[in-house]
Amino acid sequence: xxxxxxxxxxxxxxxxxxxxxxxxxxxxxxxxxxxxxxxxxxxxxxxxxxxxxxxxxxxxxxxxxxxxxxxxxxxxxxxxxxxxxxxxxxxxxxxxxxxxxxxxxxxxxxxxxxxxxxxxxxxxx
Amino acid sequence: xxxxxxxxxxxxxxxxxxxxxxxxxxxxxxxxxxxxxxxxxxxxxxxxxxxxxxxxxxxxxxxxxxxxxxxxxxxxxxxxxxxxxxxxxxxxxxxxxxxxxxxxxx
Numbered sequence: 001x002x003x004x005x006x007x008x009x010x011x012x013x014x015x016x017x018x019x020x021x022x023x024x025x026x027x028x029x030x031x032x033x034x035x036x037x038x039x040x041x042x043x044x045x046x047x048x049x050x051x052x053x054x055x056x057x058x059x060x061x062x063x064x065x066x067x068x069x070x071x072x073x074x075x076x077x078x079x080x081x082x083x084x085x086x087x088x089x090x091x092x093x094x095x096x097x098x099x100x101x102x103x104x105x106x107x108x109x110x111x112x113x114x115x116x117x118x119x120x121x122x123x124x125x
Numbered sequence: 126x127x128x129x130x131x132x133x134x135x136x137x138x139x140x141x142x143x144x145x146x147x148x149x150x151x152x153x154x155x156x157x158x159x160x161x162x163x164x165x166x167x168x169x170x171x172x173x174x175x176x177x178x179x180x181x182x183x184x185x186x187x188x189x190x191x192x193x194x195x196x197x198x199x200x201x202x203x204x205x206x207x208x209x210x211x212x213x214x215x216x217x218x219x220x221x222x223x224x225x226x227x228x229x230x231x
Contacts, residue, residue: 035220037168037220037222044209044211044222044223044224044225045160045162045168045211045213045222045225046222047219047220047221047222050219050220059218059219061219095167095168097168109156109173109174110170110173110174110177110179111158111160111170111172111173111174111179111213112158112160112168112170112213113170113173113179115167115168115169116167117167118167
């Protein structure tokens, strides 16, 4: 079964740090670009960060640039999000989501077709 | 940065057709993806590249993209279609989501 499992959320004080993880199974993780997407309580979806298969392309939303770092370990089938200098407005559910697949050097786009169940981050004193 | 405009809410009678729009400047030049999210659940991909349904998505769902508006159409609406619907496009180095449309089935 194709699956993403998010973990690492919790309660943290403003200015603190957290590291989120996303464990992939059921597919060749290294063939897929990945994203983090978040959702503040009662709000819509907000894209946070993207990482390509080989980590050569990494992008961030302006709201997290300089504070968050996305990374991946293809040998461990895992995606990470290191979050530093956390603010109250970073509170929400964080989802990892699968993106384009790279086959034979070509990218194929099918939207974010697999999502983790989400992990909750609460930034509060 | 690119912006997507969605109506806040859409109501549809049971068995009728709902149309959810996503506005953006010359959006027809972009690939639009659509997601459905029910309360307490992760989003689910409904439509990719304007009008392609992933495996498992019923034919009742269809998509189109022309001019400045992309549209997700739900035919023969069911009670289970009540959810938030989001459109999405890629803009150079970032993904952009619309604010979401809440669909109510009456």
